[in-house]
Amino acid sequence: MKALFLYGLSLFLFCSASLADTLTIYSYRHYESDVLLFDKFTEETGIDVKVVKSKAGALLERLKAEGDQTPADVLITSDAGRLHQAREAGVLQPIKSPFLEQRVPVNLRDPDGYWYGFTQRARVLVYAPDRVTEDELSTYEDLAAAEWRGRLLVRSSANVYNQSLLSAMIDSNGKEQAREWAQAVRKNMARAPQGSDRDQMRAVAAGLGDVAIVNTYYLGLLANSDNQKDRAVAAQLKVFFPNQSARGTHVNVSGAGIVAGSDHVEAAQQFLEYLATDQAQSVFPGATFEYPVVAGIEWSPLQQKWGTFKADAISLTRLGELNSDAIRCFNLAGWE
Numbered sequence: 001m002k003a004l005f006l007y008g009l010s011l012f013l014f015c016s017a018s019l020a021d022t023l024t025i026y027s028y029r030h031y032e033s034d035v036l037l038f039d040k041f042t043e044e045t046g047i048d049v050k051v052v053k054s055k056a057g058a059l060l061e062r063l064k065a066e067g068d069q070t071p072a073d074v075l076i077t078s079d080a081g082r083l084h085q086a087r088e089a090g091v092l093q094p095i096k097s098p099f100l101e102q103r104v105p106v107n108l109r110d111p112d113g114y115w116y117g118f119t120q121r122a123r124v125l126v127y128a129p130d131r132v133t134e135d136e137l138s139t140y141e142d143l144a145a146a147e148w149r150g151r152l153l154v155r156s157s158a159n160v161y162n163q164s165l166l167s168a169m170i171d172s173n174g175k176e177q178a179r180e181w182a183q184a185v186r187k188n189m190a191r192a193p194q195g196s197d198r199d200q201m202r203a204v205a206a207g208l209g210d211v212a213i214v215n216t217y218y219l220g221l222l223a224n225s226d227n228q229k230d231r232a233v234a235a236q237l238k239v240f241f242p243n244q245s246a247r248g249t250h251v252n253v254s255g256a257g258i259v260a261g262s263d264h265v266e267a268a269q270q271f272l273e274y275l276a277t278d279q280a281q282s283v284f285p286g287a288t289f290e291y292p293v294v295a296g297i298e299w300s301p302l303q304q305k306w307g308t309f310k311a312d313a314i315s316l317t318r319l320g321e322l323n324s325d326a327i328r329c330f331n332l333a334g335w336e
């Protein structure tokens with residue numbers, strides 16, 4: 001049944017090849033595996049893909065400035081906070097796709113079809129097992145406890161991954177508690193927030209702190225790095241999925257939406273649908289260590305080793321709506 005369905009889809013993709021010669025993608029992602037995937041799309045549909053890569057903020061500004069004159073057809077970016085921002089800025093247009101609605105879980109896409117998540121990542125605790133035991137860890141909330149003083153590592157609050165995590169906490173616990181949490185975690189940090197998620201893990205491995213808050217795929221990237229030092233960092237660390245007994249671990253997505261000024265809407269929709277096929281979904285776990293959004297796609301051995309987990313089922317749109325509240329909480333809490 002599934003095979004028939006996918007065969008039908010690829011026929012459909014093939015038949016509409018003449019609709020657009022080139023699709024222009026503005027992408028914040030910078031993975032070689034994305035390029036290989038887009039080549040596959042071209043092979044199947046005859047539609048060429050041109051990718052313009054830049055920082056997330058720069059892409060949004062560019063789309064705003066270009067308006068109807070934009071050459072872009074699709075925007076790809078990470079984090080629901082950014083996708084929501086793009087919708088609010090008026091640079092995306094909604095599409096109705098029964099295929100995407102069936103494939104992408106309802107909480108991982110915009111309710112009106114402005115954007116769709118196509119990979120998932122969990123924001124987890126990574127720890128040094130020689131200094132922390134698994135049973136000492138439980139929830140994000142617990143990181144506010146005095147026992148973690150001087151032991152936590154996490155990047156700046158200017159980063160959208162932290163903003164979305166705090167948005168989820170505001171939704172669950174209220175603004176006041178979220179602000180108090182941010183204040184306590186700031187006090188518990190081993191150093192002022194700096195660097196990337198990968199830098200936090202390097203600092204744990206170097207003994208600067210004991211627990212880092214990071215996105216799962218960065219551990220995968222360290223573990224599979226060309227750099228022997230980074231592989232050694234990953235080998236020293238363990239993953240803990242927080243909040244398993246209640247709302248679940250915070251997850252977010254990389255997602256895509258069709259640009260409001262696109263002249264190739266049908267081809268752009270085919271492209272988004274392609275990202276949700278079994279073929280595309282099964283590339284991500286092994287290539288970028290992101291989780292698929294479609295159920296039943298096999299995880300990479302490394303992800304299987306980290307283990308299954310309960311994910312927070314909050315609608316990611318809600319994280320976008322709460323983003324400015326989260327930024328305010330961080331500022332009040334003194335988390336730079």
Ligand SMILES: [Fe+2]
Nearest residue numbers: 078197215218
């Ligand atoms: Fe990232």
